[in-house]
Amino acid sequence: MLDGTTLEDEVWALLEDALAVYRDSPRAVAWLRGHQARFAEPVRVAVAGSRRSGKSTVVSALIGEEFAPTGATTWYQDGPQAKAHVGPYEVPVTRRDGKAFVDAPDAERVVVEWPSRSLRDLILIDTPAEAPVEQVYGEADAVLYLTRHMHTTDVRYLQTAHDHPVARAAPVNTVLVLARADEIGGGRIDALSSAKQIARRYRREATVTPLCQNVVAVAGLLAVAARTxxxxxxxxxxxxxxxxxxxxxxxxxxxxxxxxxxxxxxxxxxxxxxxxxxxxxxxxxxxxxxxxxxxxxQVKLTGQLVQRSGLGELRDSVGIYFTERRDALKARSALLGLDVVLRAEPRPGSIGLATAVERILASTHDFRELRLLAALQGGRTRLPGDLDAEASRLVGGLGTNPVVRLGMDYEPTEGELRHAVLDTLGRWRDHAVDPALDHAQRRAASVVVRSCEGMLAPLS
Amino acid sequence: MLSTGRHRPSSVPGTFTRTGFTGTLCRVMSAPWLDVLDDTIRACAAHNRPDLAERLREKRARQLDPKLRVLVIGEPGQGKSQLVNAMVNAPVCPVGDDATTTVPTFVQHAETPSAALVRGASIANTPTERIPVPIDQLASRVSADQGGGDLVRAEIGIPRALLDSGLVLIDTPGVGDLRPAHTASTFAALLQADAVLMVSDATAELTGSELELLKRVMTSCPNVTVVLTKIDIAVQWRRVVERNRAHLARAGVAAKLIPVSAALRLRAAKTGDKALNAESGFPELLACVRQDIVAAADVLARRTVAVTAASAIKQLVTPVREELTARGSRAAGGKGAEDTIATLNEAQRRIDELRRRSARWQTVLADEMADLVSDIEYDLRDRTRKIMREVDKTFETADPALGWDKFESWLEDSLTEAATTNFAWLLDRSEWVAEKVAKSFPVVRDDLLPGSIFPDDVLDRVSPMEKPVIEKFSVVQKAFTGLKGSYGGVLMFGLATSLAGMPLINAISLGAGALFGGKSIIDESDQRLRRRQAAAKSAAARHVDDFFIKFSKDCRDAARHIQRSLRNHFSTLAEELQETLLESARSARRAVQDDNSERERRSLEAKRELDHLVALYQRVQALAGGQAPPLGISA
Structure with missing residues (x-):
């Protein structure tokens, strides 16, 4: 979080309370403990999408190693050496046609440990196409949703994912990926720039915008090739x-x-x-x-390919929207998990817990930022002129680093940074009480003010 | 005879152009499929299904039209427009990387290249306006026209041997695009299609949604060929072909599958490379179009008509059969009469039940409300006593001369709180009572509970000074917020009067500040302090008592008022219910007395109708060469 109070502590305490209330239910306890353990882990990012949308390819590209698809839900996490587990049993990781291959034909879930820098602050989950949306969104903190063309079935999938009270209150955890961008335009040499244009159009499409934070075009095959x-x-x-x-x-x-x-x-x-x-x-x-x-x-070529394949942009998106928002995403997942318990086993103490969940969702600034961001991107809230773009930048739409939030294109000294924050803060304080703006706009401005104050706190 | 129908050998181009239309019509009159179709249309009209008749009439008109429409359908970005371009070897349809085609585009034969935009209310209706545009400006004109909204299609005419025989290729917007209007216009075009080329690219197998689409297409046009495009960039296209064949077999779709590459074909056309053309797969596709679509037009017509007619007849049969079954079971051994009598008995039983219960609900309401009033009064007494005790305790030690104003506001707050909690409880309980009464009704209905349990003027009885407005079906919370303000007002007024003229508050002590700090800044004797304390206690007691009497009366009045409004509501409800039940009993009685012979006559009629429909369906089946599934009934 921006200031000293931590969302993590608050949610952790809430989980502890829940454990006390449910201490006689082994199922609930196991579930809640699982969610506590999740807190310490890196962000879990699921890669989902329909059949043949390029899920395994994108996973391989992100890790930097070509993996043959297993057909099962596969977890990729950092580890000192390459090994794989199915349940408690270790299974061999072999090479087949130059690809890393995990031989686990009938497994439902495979956990692969792989030494990779890309996995240091990220767990990637490759999901089968038929995995139900609840499972995908339940296990992961954030989702890369892959599609070739945005189809109505894709829209329906994403709408289902957002149809949950907690998910609605903290809407931010999906990035849409137009995978297999190299096939657009029949594989013409400029296919990728054209794919990027399509991604840009989707970003403005009214049906798509509220369902994801960003749309990125990636040529999966090329991205893997670039890294390997x-x-x-x-x-x-x-x-x-x-x-x-x-x-x-x-x-x-x-x-x-x-x-x-x-x-x-x-x-x-x-x-x-x-x-x-x-x-x-x-x-x-x-x-x-x-x-x-x-x-x-080879070095020059690799650099070009990483950039042209859209892998760079995809990694940036994962960084800005997922790993940098780790606390909020983790807290969100924990609250979703707690919500499941509260619904499944209601008991006298759970009403208090439900209230606490609601309070955290309503009052935590991280979630407020995310909601405002969603509202700005979805066009539900509009600010006049340049304010719109500035507001979404200040609440972390491009990244949560203060320098990025302030839109500074150089590395400022502490004094300069402080000066910039104070200046921005002053202006947005005025917007927050500007009688020319309507209620929703003033409220948006006050969220921005709070974000600025958050940036100021560590500086003074 | 069959060959006279739609058969137009491509070797005789221009035989059936628009001018030769009447001639065609005369010749096809005798075609058996036309008889069957006309009979089906008449049957539809006879069974009061003008919608079906209309659909069949459209189909009939289209079958008589010498044009042969081949619809190119598929999901966005599969290469539909490029396929059409490659088929005619000319870039007639705009091709782009994003969703490009926005209106159905009809590509047909013309002596010189031409293009036009067609406006109209819908694609099925007669177009209202046809605007010729230069062929190279068509794409920009179409995209510029998106705002108008009534653009139904674009037409392109080019001189091509393939199109010579009356073949029209229709390029369509992608299905499943994010803009539902595009999908809708494609399905509208589908109704006009004689044959369909379903396009899917070879980079991936047929998806679930594509198979769905394919099945949907089959219901309105059974003549489908699946075209697998972009085999030039798909490394694994042979495996995709195999898998797709398996998918089609599993889905029960009997469609040919042809892999092609438009890029290779267009390149071959540019360079005149015959081998490359062969590699593109287009020769096979075009041969298939000539043989299976153009040459087999009559078979096609029969098949299309058979499917449409069969689906229409099925829809007609269902209600007739249901009626017959119902009558049959009733007619069988007088069992029908028993059923009707049972219905009658049931209706009468429910009326009795309602009468019995209506006595009960009145008792429930009276009892519960009496209990409620007494509980509420007890609660209020309890609350005020607690307040009084607190007052006594305070003035054991404290000096009322110091900080009386704060005490005054404390007392006001405590009493208001007591009043609001008590009143909220009253409202809660009444709601509960209403639910309990509703439960004693023998039916389940949404409007069993009154829209608002509390009459709009319930608070009139509480506060004589201000009338807070509560909205209909107010939440309890709202009711007592209104109450708080008004009752506070009453209270202040009362307390001020009761203390008026009391000697104990002297001007010097008023500014003392702290609330009953126990410290006196003025030197006074114990005696005077005691007297002041006693006076304060009795003033407070009198005030609390006044409050109690006034407020408990208010509450009782409110409760009575609520009771009265609930009683009115439920009696109306009971009357309504009784009337409904009486009506159903009456109709059951009428049914029992219904004339037996009339019933029999209607049964016979239904049976005759069904026989007729079954006979018609058999003719349809014969037409399709056994392709239509059996109707599943025996006549």
Missing amino acids: VRADEFTALSRLAALARTDLDKHLLSADRFVADDFPVRLDPAARRGLVDRFGVFGVRLTTTLIRQGFDT
């Missing part, structure tokens, strides 16, 4: 790039042609098939073009 490109692959791609453009284009018309027999470069058909499997036709088209444009070392 091997030296032999790079060599092969460089040799392809050395061909005359028209010559190569003929063979890149289709995947079939690329692996066909008459090929101008001496490259094993199996190697070519490997390339097109890993990169896709679009990926091969793009990488060869990039190499020709001068990104001719």
Whole structure:
């Protein structure tokens, strides 16, 4: 939280109270203890979406290691060495076709420990397409929802996820991902910029905006390839790039042609098939073009691919909306979990607890910020002119770091920062009592004021 | 004879153009499917289903139209427009990365390339306006026209051998797009379709929603071919084809599946590369369109008519059969009469029950309200006594001369609180009483409880000074907030009068400040302090007593008032219920006396109707070559 009082402490105390009330119910106790344990964990981010929407690919891209899909709910968390568990039993992690493969055919849930820096403040959950929305949103603190095109079934899925009193009061935990962005426009070379435009349109779409915090376009296949490109692959791609453009284009018309027999470069058909499997036709088209444009070392190429595939933007979104909001998301999950117990086993003491849940939801500033953000993005609250954008920035719409909140494009000294906060605070205090604004707008302004005060607290 | 129907060999282009329309009509008159369709339309009219008749008439008109409409349908971004472009080898439909097609676009034959926008109330109706536009400006004109809203379709004419035979390709907006209007216009276009190309791209298998869509399409147009697009960029397209075949088989959809690549086809057209064209899969698709759609137009017509007619007849049969079953069971051995008599008895039993219970609810109401009044009075007495005790205790030690004003406001607060709690309790209890009374009614109805248990003027009896307004069905909370203000007023007035002229408050001591701190700043004898304390006690006691008498009377009045309004409400309710029950008893009696012969006549009629429908359905089945499922009844 911004100031000294911690939401975490408050929720923790509430869970303790609940444990006291339910101490005679083993089921409730186990459930609540589970939620207490969740508090200490990194943020759990589920990757959900319909069949073949690219879930495993996005998970692999985020971790930086290609995993073969297991077909089960798979948890990826940081660990000292690579290993996997199904329940209490350890299962082997092997390599198959160059992919990390967990051999657990009938398991319902697999836990994979993998040493990766990306997993340090994040647990990724790869969910099967048929996993019910309640389960996905119940287990995870936040969700990356993948889709190829936003379809009415996707909208319905997300609406179900938000149809819960606690979820409504603290609405923020979903980022929509247009995965497989490389397939847009038939794999044309500019497919990605076009995908980014579509993402931008969805961000403004009235049906989509209230259901997610951001929309990001990602070319999953390319993103994985970017993080795992091997030296032999790079060599092969460089040799392809050395061909005359028209010559190569003929063979890149289709995947079939690329692996066909008459090929101008001496490259094993199996190697070519490997390339097109890993990169896709679009990926091969793009990488060869990039190499020709001068990104001719593996490092340069990787940097370009991470940026172009949308992986960078996806990681930023995960950072801004999930890992930086860890406290709020964790508290939100705990309150949701507590709410389940209170509904399932009502008893005399639970009324007091329910009131406390409601009080925290209503009064905690983090949630107020998130609600205001949702209202601003959903157009339910509008502020005149530039104030709209400034308000959503100040309440953490672009990130919760004070420098980002204040929209400063340089690293300020403490004095400068303090000055900027005071200036902003003063202006928003005026907005909060501005008679020209209506009630909802003044209330929004007072939330912003509170955010500014929060930034000031650690400075003075 | 069958071949005279819709068969238009593509080798004789232009035989059935618009001018030759009448000729076509005469020739198809004798087609068997047309007879069946006309009979079905008549049956629909006879069974009072003008909606079905209208739908069939539309279908009939379309079947007689020499145009053959092939609808290209699918979810957004699957490559529908590009497919149409590749089929005619020209970029006629705008193609984009986001949802591009916003209105159904009809691509048909014309001697010279042309385009037009068509406005109208809906796609099915006759268009009201047709505006020719330059073909290269069509896309921008369509997107500029989105605001108007009555644009129903775009038309494009190009000279192509494929379209020569009257074939019309209809490109549609994606189904399941976030804008429901797009989906709606596609389904409107579907009603006009003779055949459907369902488009899904090869980068993924058919999804659940696509299979749903496919089934929905099959119900209105059974002639579907699934086209798998973008096989150029899908590495695994052969596996997707296999899986999709399995999906189709599992869903029970008998549709051909053709993998194609529009990108390869368009490129082949540009470079004249025959091998590439073959690779694109389009030759196969076009052959399929020629054979299965254009050449088999008559079979198609029969199949389409059969499906539509079958679904209409099924809808007609259901009510007739139900009626027959109902009558049949009644007619069987006079059992029907027994049923009716049982209904009659039941109705009479319920009237008796209501009478019995109505005596009961009146007692319940009277008893409960009497209890309530006495409980409320006891509660109030208890509360005021507690306050008095507190007053006595205070003035054992404290000096009323110091801080009397604070005491005054404390007493006022305590009494107001007692009054509000007590009154809130009264309201709560009355609500509970109303529910209890409602429970003694033998029926469940939403309006069993009165809209508001408390008459609007219930507070009139409480406060003579101010009339707080309570809204209908007020929450108790609101009622006593209003009360608080007004009663406080009464109280202040009362206390001020009761203390008027009392000698014990002297001007010097008033400014002393602290409330009964026990410290006296003026040197006084114990005697005078005692006297002052006694006077204060008796003043307070008198005031509390006044309050008690006045307020308990108010409460009793309010309770009586509530009782009266509840009684009125429930008696009206009881009367209504009785009337309803009497009516159903009367109708049951009428049914018993109903003429037996009349019933029989109607039964026979229904049976005849059913026979007729079944015969018609058999003809439909014959038409479809056994494709329509059995009706599931025996006549």
